[in-house]
Amino acid sequence: MPLRGNVQVFDFTVLSNTQVAQNLYRAQLKVPGLCKSLAPGQFVNVNVPGDKRHILRIPLSFSLADKATDTLELIYATVGEGTRRLSQMKPGDASDMTAPCGRPWRLNASSKRSVLVAGGVGITPIIAAARKLTELGVEFDAVIGAQTAEKLFGEEDLLALGAQNVYVTTDDGSKGTKGFVTAALEEPLSQGVWDAVYTCGPEPMMRSVAKLAIANNVACQVSMERMMSCAFGACNTCNVPLAKGGYASACMVGPVFEAKEIAW
């Protein structure tokens, strides 16, 4: 049992908040003192002001935590009332967040070639992972999928951050290959092109990616999403089922898990 939680409350001010794709926004927040203690794959729990009926914070991944400028970048989807209100926050608006939450990606610095796999808003921690892989000198490709071209985001960001190839899939074929991300993964995975997979997206997508990786004996980490109240280990509501039986908290043990640890 740890002796002390390390999650704290941090005030933030909105620097910018713009739409980047259908139902997808990018916010840059000034969060004094936080970014130095965040690592890619962790998350923050944001207090979105403006409606007393909604009491809970919104757990969100970040794509960039720049300690030099105290800037935190969130790419988030508007899926409910809280994220809709977040999308309406203007530069200068202020609130607070609790952080740092969860455990980061365990990026393999000795990987010969890795692949990042994102579905929809799962792109956010994938962008953070891409930046870190480049820092580590690890070569990587990316596969990003969305329902439609209008909802797709991240191709240019990933190329700019050092991805050698970015393969795009859309469910309706409006951009890239028609189909799911697995269509772009099957052959290279079986040919041993990649020795590490990192994925975030809808759970059915991650389940398919995890099974492909496991079947090809390639190491795979997944970033799980759950409804949660506190995000610091007190409420026990964000449980993820484990292959060995029982559950683990997405906010304390996760959100990043080894794919083989999870009971899919």
Add this chain to the structure above:
Amino acid sequence: MVDQVKMAVNLGGIQMKNPINTAAGTFGYGWQFEGFYDVSLLGAITMKGVARVPWEGNPAPRMCELNGGMMNSVGLANPGVDDFIAHTDDYMKDLEGRGTRVIMQMAAHSVQEMIDVVERLEELNPHISAIELNVSCPNLEKGGKPLGGTPDQATEIMKAVRPLTKLPILVKMAPVNVAEIGKAFEAEGADGLTLINSIPGMSINVHTRKSRLSKPTGGLSGPLCHNAAVRMVWECASAVSIPICGVGGVETGEDAAEFILAGATAVSVGSANLYDPMCAPRILNELTDWAKSQGVSDIHELIGAVEC
């Protein structure tokens, strides 16, 4: 406005330096909050319930948000009393010495399980100040009805458990028939009553026609429960002489003050710990300011002082 007001209270033998406690299941085992503030500022903290054996709890989703509150079906996931005692480290052993009182909650699916856990918790004495019995769990030996849901069951529980420990025993009461059942617990030696536990509720996704939790129903908590809880504390306080700890939707000092006026000796902060983790010390300060504004020199002058 007076300058000083005595805030210390005695909750059934638990000597609290102030009336603010935390509701079990919303405060983990205390350490989760140490990054936010010094938890020993609080009069007491109530630990998440432990059972005889580890409980996995229910599948996801275990929680959904509602207008003015939330609903959970955690299912009291906990490591079990043996694991808890084995991993009770210096942090836990030091809490009492730092000046806050530690209340250990326990959960069970039968009276026999309750007996087993209370006997084991004796080992934590003197690192805890009291045991709180959660009597809202389903009794698996008797068709799944709440363990302490009738006066007869209350009598059976207390006759079994009371002789096992000299520690004060609090009872965390389900939000049903609190006056009558509270009297039954009092008659058999309960030292105090904590009320209310979460209120059974249900939320349906009308598009999928499914429950929004993995179980059909869950427990409501948060501000939407507050005034139901104040009413039950008032009814129970009118019926019993043992002290009451009020729980339900406390977000501010005024919310806590309502419980005090309704007859509570102490007040637990619950769900608000989860979404506003710095709130408990603020609520204590606001409650203290309110007591001063009432012109009293001791918080006891305000307990049960509602005029109606």
